Amino acid sequence: MLRVLALASVVLLGIAPQASQAITVYTSWERHALVGSDVRLSCSFFSWRFVSEDVSFTWRYRPDGSRDSISIAHYAGGEAYTDNKGAFKDRVEFVGNPKRRDGSILIKNLDFSDNGTFTCDAKNPPDIVGRPSSVRLLVFETFLVPIQAGVITGAIIGVVLGLLVLIVVIYYLMRFLVARRVFSLNVSKHGKKKKEGSQQRQIKV
Amino acid sequence: MLCILLGVLALHLLVFILLIVSTASSQWSLEKEGHTDLWYNCHSDQNGYHCLQASTGDWIQAVQALMILAVVFCFVSLLAFAYQLFRLFKGGRFYFTSIFQILASVFVMCAAIIYTVMRPKSERDYGYSYVLAWVAFPLSLISGLIYLILRKKD
Numbered sequence: 001m002l003r004v005l006a007l008a009s010v011v012l013l014g015i016a017p018q019a020s021q022a023i024t025v026y027t028s029w030e031r032h033a034l035v036g037s038d039v040r041l042s043c044s045f046f047s048w049r050f051v052s053e054d055v056s057f058t059w060r061y062r063p064d065g066s067r068d069s070i071s072i073a074h075y076a077g078g079e080a081y082t083d084n085k086g087a088f089k090d091r092v093e094f095v096g097n098p099k100r101r102d103g104s105i106l107i108k109n110l111d112f113s114d115n116g117t118f119t120c121d122a123k124n125p126p127d128i129v130g131r132p133s134s135v136r137l138l139v140f141e142t143f144l145v146p147i148q149a150g151v152i153t154g155a156i157i158g159v160v161l162g163l164l165v166l167i168v169v170i171y172y173l174m175r176f177l178v179a180r181r182v183f184s185l186n187v188s189k190h191g192k193k194k195k196e197g198s199q200q201r202q203i204k205v
Numbered sequence: 206m207l208c209i210l211l212g213v214l215a216l217h218l219l220v221f222i223l224l225i226v227s228t229a230s231s232q233w234s235l236e237k238e239g240h241t242d243l244w245y246n247c248h249s250d251q252n253g254y255h256c257l258q259a260s261t262g263d264w265i266q267a268v269q270a271l272m273i274l275a276v277v278f279c280f281v282s283l284l285a286f287a288y289q290l291f292r293l294f295k296g297g298r299f300y301f302t303s304i305f306q307i308l309a310s311v312f313v314m315c316a317a318i319i320y321t322v323m324r325p326k327s328e329r330d331y332g333y334s335y336v337l338a339w340v341a342f343p344l345s346l347i348s349g350l351i352y353l354i355l356r357k358k359d
Contacts, residue, residue, distance in 0.1 A: 152263050156270035161277070 023047045023130035025122045030136045033110050040095065041135055043103040043120035047127045053078075054125045057096065057103030060132075061088070063116040072118075073105045087113065110139050206358060210290075213355065216348050217286065217306070221279045223341040224313065228272040231259070232332035233320060240332050242320070243269055264323040271316035272338070278309035279345065286352070299352040306349030313342045 024046040033039040043057060056076040062069035072083040073092050080094035082105075091109055096102040103122055107114065114137060121132035231245040239248030242265065247256040259265055282305035289299050317338045 150266065152266035153270040153273070156267060157273055157277075160270075160274050 021048050021127050021129070023122060023124055023127040025120055025130055025133040027118075027120050027133040027135040030138065032138050032140060035110055035112065035139055035141055037110055038106060038108045039110060039137065040104055040106050041118055041120075041137070043096065043105075043122060043133070044101050045103075045122040045124065045130070047101075047124040049124060049127055051099055051101060052125050054123075055098050056123045057094075057098065058121045058132075059092075059103075059105055060119045060121070061116055062119070063113070066116075069117075069119065075103060107137075110137075112139050115139050209355075213348070213351055214286070216344065216351070217279075217283060220306075220309075220341055220345045220348055221276075221283060223337050223344065224272070224276045224279055224309070227334045227337040227341060228276055230334050232334040233338075234324065234328045234335070235330040235332045236328055241328065242324075243272065243334070262323070264319055268316045268320050271312045271319070275309045275312035275316065275341075275345075278305045278312065282306040282309060282349075289357075293357045295357060297357050299355055299357070303349045303352035306345055306352060310342055310345035310349060313338055313345060317342060 026044045026046070028042060031039055031041065041059075043059070054077065057074070058071060059073040060069040061072045070086060072086070072088045073094055074081045075094055075096070075098060082092040082094060083089055088107065091107055093106045093108070094103075095106045096104040101122075103120060117134050117136050119132045119134045122130070228243065231243055231247065232240045233242035234240065236248060238250060239246075239254075241247070242259050244259050245256045246259050247254065249255070282302050285301040285305055286299060289297075289302055293299070317335070320335065320338075
């Protein structure tokens, strides 16, 4: 039994250094930005190992409604490579600190055509098994979003009915409170009368 | 006494039905090949019969809200009438019922006025829902005032 355990532990120890473990990539869920502004898309990862020399980050962009994605930024072997041919030419900058597990990029001068999904894939060899994480970018003209249909309707109805309920509650509350005050006044009057009555009886006696 | 009671109740129910029909059916305006407002904008062309969301704008939502509130208040007034009929002391007036009914009439009036003023000029005619709303307004006002002067006997 002991021999089997020893053999198993040696085998596991022998295998473990070569086995790759899972890596978890984190990005934001959604980012909102104004036309013409810059946005920083953050990407981080969790891995059981220390950051290796061969750590790599890859950013891909998929426009809304399209099924294909193109690479726009890549960091590997200590060097950052950004898009110099496509729609993001000269607009993407790698601003992360890979030693600190940060693979963020900065996109400058946003336009409406930049609406889409940005996917970050991080690899920390030998931890390469992981699912890339996506962040959705929404570019607005202004941050005043037009009100959706039905919001005003619901708001008016809710406010009026709420006021109605409030008035009814206040009315019954006032009635209840006034009734209590009247009740306590009666008790004190009744008490005084009793005292006077007993004093008179004492005097008579 | 019973006749008056039944007549008042019948009037109240009529107002309620008018309000519901006016709110629910989408025929406040007639266009050249269809109708529009309060909820849908339906028209038929060579491709068939299409229905879209009603006129955009915040004013149409206010009209929707006011009509729904009028229906709600009319219904609450009906409930209050039933309650006060059995619980009111002798000689009392139907205050609750009348207040809610008058409020319902005010809401219908506001809705109809807002719709009349804010309607785009391009539309051609008014539909039957609009007419029903304007008919429901004085009827509900009269109904509310009757409740105000009605006294409970026995």
